[in-house]
Amino acid sequence: MNLRNRLQYLKRLCTAHFVSNAILCVLFLVLRTVRPLCTIVFPRTEPECSLEWRESNILLFLLCVVVIKNRKFPDVFQFTKILFSLSKVANFLLFFYSDIRLAILYSVLCLLVVLIFPEPAYKGPEDITYFKEEPFFEELENNPRTTWLIECYAAWSPSCQRFASIFAGLSLNYSHSHFKFGKLDVGTNEKLAQRLGISTSGTSLELPTVILFQNGKPVIRRPVKNNKGKVIKFQFTEANMIRDFDLNVIYEESKTKAQRKQEKKEKAEDNKENAEEKKEK
Template identity: 40%
Template sequence: MSFKKDVALLIKPYYWVNILMGLSFIVAKRAPMICNYLWTYLFNQQDQCELDGRETEILFFLLIVVMIRTRKTGSVTMINYLTSSFTYTKIANLGLWFYSDIRLGLIYGALFILVALTLPEPTYTGPENVVYFRVENGLEDELENDKRVNWLVAFYTVWNPACVNFAPVFAELSAEYNLPNLKFGKVDIGRFPAIGKKYHVSDSSFSRQLPTVILFRNGKEVARRPFSDSKGKLVKFFFTTDNVKAAFDMNNLYKECKDNPIKSTKAITGAEKKKN
């Protein structure tokens, strides 16, 4: 996604509400009016408008965790970084509020649950041309059905943050490059683990293979990302639009497929009859 699209998304309630919740404790501590009202006026506690040593440690630990987790999930845009960090920042704030005052912790906890129930993360709503394989042998049957069709297939799970981040990228690629002989598919290996095993994609919560994208030509795998090197070590791959286009040579693949369209069997049969 472009920076402009990221900024446009920030006006949606899910993002700005979660940003406010993630910053709530620091703002309450550092803004004199809010701090004095909460601790001095409501709870009659003095000298609460500075971060103590324990609170500072928790915030630094949160910063480190967010940096590590967002890197592992392949977050490469502002929105990706934010969505990857929301859970950790809210949990840290919950602990900070409880540490400061149990009553404030309970209020924040109730708000935490309310937001989770009423403000789900926005999903991609743009155009897409993706086939979702919802039966065990769906992908295998399609690969065998017509080997003239090239398939770019994403193996994913619904709970993995990297897969969630990649979903709009894959959808936009499918809308841009879809042809009768160049199709896009998705397989939920959390739902169909046997398919993941068949194509050597782990659905473990510790897996670094999610998502995995495989290009099939003539019914056979010809490329995948991420892939393992000669020593069996997984080579990390960031699933941005440009990276996927380059890795699978999408522009040349699209041109090749467009220059060599699939001829309809009915059209060939009719032409042959006319010739005879």
């Protein structure tokens, strides 16, 4: 990951959404161990201002689950999503064992944070063409030599929102005259979603879906379905995208195509000049 992408990641991590969720993740630990908060919130708990054996075990179990869930090294936003979700569950259990009223208050607080501070949409630089249905398929027919990497997304999907910055970064690093990046909004076009074989239900595992088009036809698609029609979950990380779609190879091939096209153009111009010189003689 280059410096520009790292700065963009850091900027997004400093938004109210991530800061508020980070506070929720450590809320029980802070209230339980920091004076004078611990004596106010947990006045009759022993030992005073320190974790009980059961509480320590829950936190240790949380740490083990986070490590197991992230053994495939997902990107930072997928990591934070898993961390936030598991930490909130652990915090709820810890508050519940101490006082059910605190657990209810914590649940309400989590709901308010979700409503007030939703995950921010990506608004950084990108080299992406946004298509509607017909213009996209017309582009494939009219320019089959151009390779397209298309993200089929829905604006309301959290997974698509998290993937936006990764796809934008890839477009900046790999976009070329013969290799372009585009987006199709299947969330507002059910007909287009059906044409591409993508489910847009609220529980769909096919958002986002990324399809590589070469010679006007789809050749690689993620995620895919198994023989039973079940979606095989795909981790949309930068490394996985580069590997599964052979982006380095396609980028080099597109540069070669552009170079050959330029050479043909120059050769045609030279032949034209030579022909004109012969006519003058």
